[in-house]
Amino acid sequence: MPRVRVPVLLWVPALAGLAFVVMPLVGLLVRAPWESVPERLGDPAVRTALRLSLQCSFGALGISMVLGVPLAWLFARVEFPGKSLLRALVLLPLVLPPVVGGVALLLAFGRRGLLGPWLESMGIQLTFSMTGAMLAGAFVALPFLVLSVEGAIAGLDRKYEETAATLGAGPLRVFTTVTLPLIAPGLAAGAALAWARALGEFGATITFAGNLPGETQTLPLAVYLMLQDDPDTAVAVSLLLLVVSVVVLVALRGRWLSPARGKAPKGGRL
């Protein structure tokens, strides 16, 4: 096979693009205060933010799963009018500026929001609370989960679910014993993406849940504040978040770019 000659006009910007992405990472690695990283990460303020971040991201993941898996099933398996519009709405947070998401959450669930009075009468306050931070995370994470799981369900051959039904299993049993196990890889990929997205959420969180240390101040918010008076700690925490991202990416590997690959594992074939 003859070698492809890459025009200069392409390879120069391509290399520049690569450098553009890699340089900040190099900067982070070079400037990291390596010897003091463990100590800085052990700082009580950082540990609190880390605990809140974990709490918030896993809470957001839980909400996304509970709401997103049924939503994905609906999109993959049921035809109804206005489906593409609804689907676009659910995926909107992918492109919406997170701050706008936070404002929108305020207007819906805030004290003065649409549902605010009703929530207040039930004694629920979401703004400036951990629950609110979880909601903000779920808002931005949900599309990742829905896309991934929808792709997995759409790619699942219906013969398994149909056969299960003829064996006397009702729709719910079919879903829990056949559909869910068979889309597990797609679900795991979606969950990892959604969790990572919630972990890094900044704009929606600070707008809707505020930035209360020990309450709603998660790692990304903490990093932003620390940059002013304790940049080295900010870098150390950034390093931690970078490691988490790399771990997620490695765990996803091939699934990263093609969520529709969450098909039934081969084996049912002859």
Next chain:
Amino acid sequence: MTPPALQARTEGLVTAELTVAAGEVVAVVGPNGAGKSTLLRALAGLPGPARAAVAIDGEPVGTRPPHLRRVGYVPQDGALFPHLSAARNVAYGLRGRGLSRREQRAAAHDWLTRLGLGELAARRPGQLSGGQQQRVALARALAPEPRLLLLDEPLAALDVETRAAVRHTLRSHLGPYDGVCLIVTHDPVDALSLAGRMLVVESGVIVQDASAAEVTRAPRSAWVARMLGLNAYEGDGTDDGVRLADGHVLVGADPAPRGRVLVTVHPDHVTLYRDPPGGTARNAWHGTITEVTGTGTRLRVAVHGSDGPDVVAEVTAAAAAELGLGEGLGVWIGVKATGVGLTAL
């Protein structure tokens, strides 16, 4: 009087009416795309281009969802749940009938043992051969004791040897089965060896519903006749005989019925000559040999007709040698009127 075990009427892409007695095994045959699988799916209540009003033992189940019908369904490749062991696949349909988990497991093992798969109970489908998977799928479908068992091409994906083994398994387990069994197949050997009755479906319509013996004796569709190894032509009955689409007229011993007629000629009744035949053969035309196949003493000779239809002849190896038959040779084709079967369609 007890109602028939299965009564069904389908509409949509397949329109069929069907009454089957308990214990009967019916082969559903027909060309690809004829609607065989569609018919099965409609009976099982699965979504598809046809719907069916179904009564099982006189009880209408047509409006029920699949899981409340007591219908066993095995799609083409078995569709074993890849994440469950063979035993748990078989036990899947045993829930909700008052059996404890232990009893369900025991029953599943029992079925697997019956089908000769006892030692493979713990294996996942991916660790089983195609034939084993198909037998597990059969055990899984039979275990909940359905009143109606629907098998979609159970042998199609198997190699020749496995096929024979699974066919044998099917035959020995469908014999004592007292429900209704419908098997989709496009292989006449499977149909004849497994089923006493054949339902021939073409373009969404049942063109013949008769005993296997009757279908072999007097097929009512060119497709089935060819599947059974016969020469088959469709034409219009006239005073002179049956006029085929190309204008050629074939004559039988009896006057041709009016309307569309299926002409069948057994390859045994086709004679090949090097010279124009004399008076005995009323049907004679010319053609070129395209293929000679077969082993042993009998050969199948495919002839492309130049002023008549294509035909397959079966001749003895001795006769073939005597005539010097070979590909590309021009021959005369003769068919006696007594060798021509005529069926009004």
